[in-house]
Amino acid sequence: MLPLDIASVYIVSKHAGEKSKTEDYNAGRSVVGTGPYKFISYSPGDRTVFERNPGYYGPKPLWDKVNYRYINNGAARTAALLAGDVDVIDKVAVTDVEKLKKTPTVSVYTYPGLRVLLLQPSFRPGANEFITDNAGKPIEKNPLQDLRVRQALSIAINRKAITDRILQGTVTEANQWMPKNTFGYNPEVKDIAYNVEQAKKLLAEAGFPQGFQISIHVPGDRYPQAPETVQAVAQFWTRAGVKTKVEVVPWAVYSSRANKNEFAVSVIAWGNGTGEAGYGLLQTLASNDAKRGRGSNNWGRYSNEAVDKALDAATVEFDAKRREAMFRHSVKLVTDDVGQIPLFHYQNIWAAKKGLKVVPLLSDRTTSMQVTRLAK
Numbered sequence: 001m002l003p004l005d006i007a008s009v010y011i012v013s014k015h016a017g018e019k020s021k022t023e024d025y026n027a028g029r030s031v032v033g034t035g036p037y038k039f040i041s042y043s044p045g046d047r048t049v050f051e052r053n054p055g056y057y058g059p060k061p062l063w064d065k066v067n068y069r070y071i072n073n074g075a076a077r078t079a080a081l082l083a084g085d086v087d088v089i090d091k092v093a094v095t096d097v098e099k100l101k102k103t104p105t106v107s108v109y110t111y112p113g114l115r116v117l118l119l120q121p122s123f124r125p126g127a128n129e130f131i132t133d134n135a136g137k138p139i140e141k142n143p144l145q146d147l148r149v150r151q152a153l154s155i156a157i158n159r160k161a162i163t164d165r166i167l168q169g170t171v172t173e174a175n176q177w178m179p180k181n182t183f184g185y186n187p188e189v190k191d192i193a194y195n196v197e198q199a200k201k202l203l204a205e206a207g208f209p210q211g212f213q214i215s216i217h218v219p220g221d222r223y224p225q226a227p228e229t230v231q232a233v234a235q236f237w238t239r240a241g242v243k244t245k246v247e248v249v250p251w252a253v254y255s256s257r258a259n260k261n262e263f264a265v266s267v268i269a270w271g272n273g274t275g276e277a278g279y280g281l282l283q284t285l286a287s288n289d290a291k292r293g294r295g296s297n298n299w300g301r302y303s304n305e306a307v308d309k310a311l312d313a314a315t316v317e318f319d320a321k322r323r324e325a326m327f328r329h330s331v332k333l334v335t336d337d338v339g340q341i342p343l344f345h346y347q348n349i350w351a352a353k354k355g356l357k358v359v360p361l362l363s364d365r366t367t368s369m370q371v372t373r374l375a376k
Helices: 002-006 022-026 074-082 094-101 147-155 159-166 196-205 226-239 251-259 277-285 305-316 320-337
Strands: 037-043 047-052 065-069 088-090 106-121 171-173 213-219 243-249 265-270 341-353 356-358 371-373
Touching: 074 088, 074 094, 074 341, 094 106, 094 341, 106 147, 106 171, 106 226, 106 277, 106 356, 147 196, 147 341, 159 171, 159 226, 159 341, 213 226, 213 251, 226 243, 226 265, 226 341, 243 251, 265 277, 277 305, 277 320, 305 320, 341 356
Parallel strands: 213 243, 213 265
Antiparallel strands: 037 047, 047 065, 088 341, 106 265, 106 341, 171 341, 356 371
């Protein structure tokens, strides 16, 4: 995987890196590169500006200047495009897709996506302030450590209703962290059937016939439609007997607390940026080990020795077929253990003014090199 991984390594010269702080990079004083565009300026939360690099070793870049603007709200992005303030927008709001498709001055480009929206239950032992009994008292042992509870919570979710009604067909149901037709996707893992009665039965078997109370935390300014999705999950869980509250938190606060495993249930939209199963396995499912660089996004601190062994084996295996079989095995292990609760895979959706074409790279990120002019 070295060719894919090395593309995500950003090299900083030693003489610049040793003396530089965040503000030095933001101001451009320490930015080093040989790419198609040169850095001009960066305004946090507003924009980054580049211009063509005449010394670029590759083909001449198409654009004289590139202005990236950061517009968090989907409706505001659409409004900016329609007003002519921007030429291209990404992560088009699902409520605007059909409208933009019918707009003669706009072209919409949709592609299958790698990013999956996941729920990460906390495996932290002992009481959790965000899990209580129905009287509001702490539960001494974390219910989420019981496989039957995790199974119940997963099958209590009507994923088809979420994809059809909330995401309006712009996503596909997920039963694992990789989408279909990717390296490591396990086709033998079936879609997760919605079964609220079976969920209630599993909760009763786990010692919670009357359920309990739980909170899900989700960033309100990070993942498209995530708060709305989690509100639906909360309703499904409540119907199964687990009274669920949703806490929407700004990303700046959320990311720090989630990374410390402070929540009962965290939400992450994992990008699978290398296009194969090993990336998500390493970062979101491997036992958290900072020294080894593992499990950095495993916010619930899931840990399964068999999963770790599968990752170890795949890491040193050069035969592609055997390596893929190891990944598929790890998918089955995580699925059987409900190590995480997958909900759906996003489509990658861009909209551009007429005359421009957007073709994605591997991930859902947007670069100027993806945008070209259509031949007249």
